[in-house]
Amino acid sequence: MSTRTTFELSRDARAERQALRETILHLMAENSLSSLRTAQEQLSGWLERYPDDYMMREAGEVLARSEEALLAVQNEKAP
Amino acid sequence: MSTPEPFPKIRQEVQAVVTAVENRTGLRSRWNGQLNVVDQATADFLSHQRFNAKKEWSCGITVVEGITEDDRRWRTLIHEALHSVSVGLTESDYSRYRGWEEGIVEWLQRCYRPDVLRSLHVRISEAFFVELEKDWLYEPYIDALERIAGQIAEVPAQMFFEKLLQTPLKERAAFVLSWGLKEAVDAAKFKRVFAEASGKLRG
Numbered sequence: 001m002s003t004r005t006t007f008e009l010s011r012d013a014r015a016e017r018q019a020l021r022e023t024i025l026h027l028m029a030e031n032s033l034s035s036l037r038t039a040q041e042q043l044s045g046w047l048e049r050y051p052d053d054y055m056m057r058e059a060g061e062v063l064a065r066s067e068e069a070l071l072a073v074q075n076e077k078a079p
Numbered sequence: 080m081s082t083p084e085p086f087p088k089i090r091q092e093v094q095a096v097v098t099a100v101e102n103r104t105g106l107r108s109r110w111n112g113q114l115n116v117v118d119q120a121t122a123d124f125l126s127h128q129r130f131n132a133k134k135e136w137s138c139g140i141t142v143v144e145g146i147t148e149d150d151r152r153w154r155t156l157i158h159e160a161l162h163s164v165s166v167g168l169t170e171s172d173y174s175r176y177r178g179w180e181e182g183i184v185e186w187l188q189r190c191y192r193p194d195v196l197r198s199l200h201v202r203i204s205e206a207f208f209v210e211l212e213k214d215w216l217y218e219p220y221i222d223a224l225e226r227i228a229g230q231i232a233e234v235p236a237q238m239f240f241e242k243l244l245q246t247p248l249k250e251r252a253a254f255v256l257s258w259g260l261k262e263a264v265d266a267a268k269f270k271r272v273f274a275e276a277s278g279k280l281r282g
Binding site: 024040047051056057058059062072073076 | 130131132136143171173174177181211214216217219
């Protein structure tokens with residue numbers, strides 16, 4: 001397996017990745033199902049182009065856990 | 080006749096890491112022994128979620144097959160094992176106090192990792208992980224926790240993070256506030272730092 005790091009990305013790709021990171025953190029702070037799903041869609045788009053970006057894929061674990069937790073909380077509250 | 084275990088090596092590794100984490104924290108893992116190894120393409124096709132590994136709320140652990148031979152997996156496995164021992168980790172509390180869980184687990188992952196890998200006879204340079212972890216997306220959670228810890232005199236950072244891992248997730252913020260008000264060198268400064276940092280640790 002290759003071990004791509006951000007340093008191997010072009011300058012434009014690095015800038016795009018940094019912007020994506022900030023967007024994901026912003027969406028997570030909203031902590032709604034729609035914001036978490038939007039963050040996951042954006043992450044998926046990145047990973048389709050850079051599938052071996054290990055640390056960005058790892059960031060998805062927290063998004064997935066957050067979405068599942070929020071869904072469970074909402075289901076508990078549902079009548 | 081029983082079906083052979085499809086991924087015996089990664090199962091052994093997860094079991095060894097969970098045991099090592101239990102030994103170091105003195106906490107019992109809630110991992111139920113279930114290990115799902117999923118093919119990345121299938122996982123991507125079936126789910127909108129992307130991840131390398133995760134501890135499921137049902138207390139199984141899911142690992143993406145693509146990482147099972149990747150040296151970076153060790154940090155991920157230790158991180159997930161720490162979630163499995165973290166006290167009071169529930170969906171509702173995670174939703175409210177995500178940073179109080181992720182920051183603590185990741186800090187301890189980095190702290191325990193050299194010793195855990197040594198005990199498992201895994202030889203990978205610490206520099207390899209340190210370089211990788213400069214890029215962890217949720218670094219602001221660790222920064223916030225370290226700022227709070229820095230205000231409490233005479234408490235080694237490892238003890239601070241271990242104490243929090245042993246405290247139920249929903250009580251961690253209140254526990255630290257009470258601790259800091261008693262032990263901080265400058266209580267007023269501690270309150271300011273705590274207020275600013277705890278805002279970053281929610282959600």
